[in-house]
Amino acid sequence: MNPITEEMQQIASELLTAQEVKCVLGWEKGTLWYQSAPAFIFSPDEASRLVWDEFCLPNLSSYLLDDRYSQDRVAIFVKGCDSRGIVRLLSDQQLSRQRVYLIGVPCPGMKDPAAALGQKPGDTSDLPVASKCRHCTHRNPVLYDRLLGQPVPEVEPSGERFAHVDEIEKMGIEDRYAFWEKQFARCIRCFACRNVCPACNCTYCCFDLDEPRWLDKEVAPSQNAFYALTRAFHVAGRCVECGECERVCPMGIPIMALNRKIIKDINELFGDYEAGLETSEQPPLGRYNPDDPDNFA
Ligand code: SF4
Ligand code: SF4
Ligand code: SF4
Structure with missing residues (x-):
């Protein structure tokens, strides 16, 4: 042992x-x-x-x-x-x-x-x-x-972390659409990716509501896409990059490419940020600054 x-x-x-x-x-x-x-x-x-x-x-x-x-x-x-x-x-x-x-x-x-x-x-x-x-x-x-035990050496983040995102970004819009359409068509809406996720922690999930019903019961590609994109935006800036959603997906859908696209965009727009490091953290998308130079309207 x-x-x-x-x-x-x-x-x-x-x-x-x-x-x-x-x-x-x-x-x-x-x-x-x-x-x-x-x-x-x-x-x-x-x-x-x-x-x-x-x-x-x-x-x-x-x-x-x-x-x-x-x-x-x-x-x-x-x-x-x-x-x-x-x-x-x-x-x-x-x-x-x-x-x-x-x-x-x-x-x-x-x-x-x-x-x-x-x-x-x-x-x-x-x-x-x-x-x-x-x-x-x-x-x-x-x-x-x-x-328990001794700390292990941390591995410095490399450009490879966003390699798949870069690859998808390089596709033309139509190819990119076709890529994701094909991925979402395979989703069986088992909700394993949501259930395993520490950032998906709402008491009542919008996808479980009957009234109003946001998501059709039919497992259709457009509904699957709506589910995947809504979930990705709900965890935007809060995803701790544990990779569990993709690990448990029985259909092998590259969910981390979606999560990392948002992480990459947040880093570029607001500066480098990693969620899940400080309990007092305020994620970039959860902060409000009245002196924001951009027009709010
Ligand atoms: S990688 Fe992000 S979205 Fe996926 S399970 Fe972990 S916290 Fe949730
Ligand atoms: S993602 Fe979790 S399991 Fe994998 S190396 Fe990091 S700490 Fe270990
Ligand atoms: S785990 Fe995979 S198959 Fe199940 S709902 Fe999530 S994306 Fe769809």
Whole structure:
């Protein structure tokens, strides 16, 4: 057993035995050796289910929304991306800081489970880095109460972060339209991208409303496009770039290209900005300045 897994199990057991928390959120092995799923640990004898390995991809932060009005204290293991999700929830006042005990885990970057498909369990060093981790700028947790292990070196952002956006921007308008039309036509409107997202934290989502009904029940390309674009604008300036929406999409739709297009535009218009780093943050699109030189009308 690796030392971080051991420490995780011990901390969870201690916190639950002392009744300091009602539940500990971490990761556990499921049916497949190359997947580590979210784990909800409620008693000390369940703590041995917890694991830390190269497949702990899921961002756990959005699970806190399921119980957002509870007063029960919860402990949660956070990588860089999970901690930025927590900052998102705190900034959006969806979570009180006293309710969560954050155990930071520096993350070396996760492996791509799809590349392990069909392989026998064993050496994973040859597996490629997971897509969501390729352009990660904060592998170390940005907020925690306690840190496990040693911080890992951060990777400097490279131009590649926006490479796909640049590629799409270079297309002519008609080709660009055709590209996205083809992508949205494949969407099955499962809402997994919304449900996994810490920035999609409205109590009532506009897409669930019957009155008024913003989105037809019919899964048609135009409605899918409306859904995808509306969601992208709802998280504009607030997206913490955890890549979870794209990771869970069963149809492989390049959702991060949309998110990063907006991030790129915000950087160009308002200066470099990364969401989910400070709990007191005011995203560029959430600020108002009466001295704004542009005409408001
Ligand atoms: S996005 Fe960053 S913090 Fe999250 S799993 Fe990937 S490398 Fe780790
Ligand atoms: S839009 Fe996607 S990348 Fe951004 S915070 Fe939500 S799940 Fe993460
Ligand atoms: S996860 Fe993919 S298929 Fe499901 S609603 Fe989102 S874009 Fe559509």
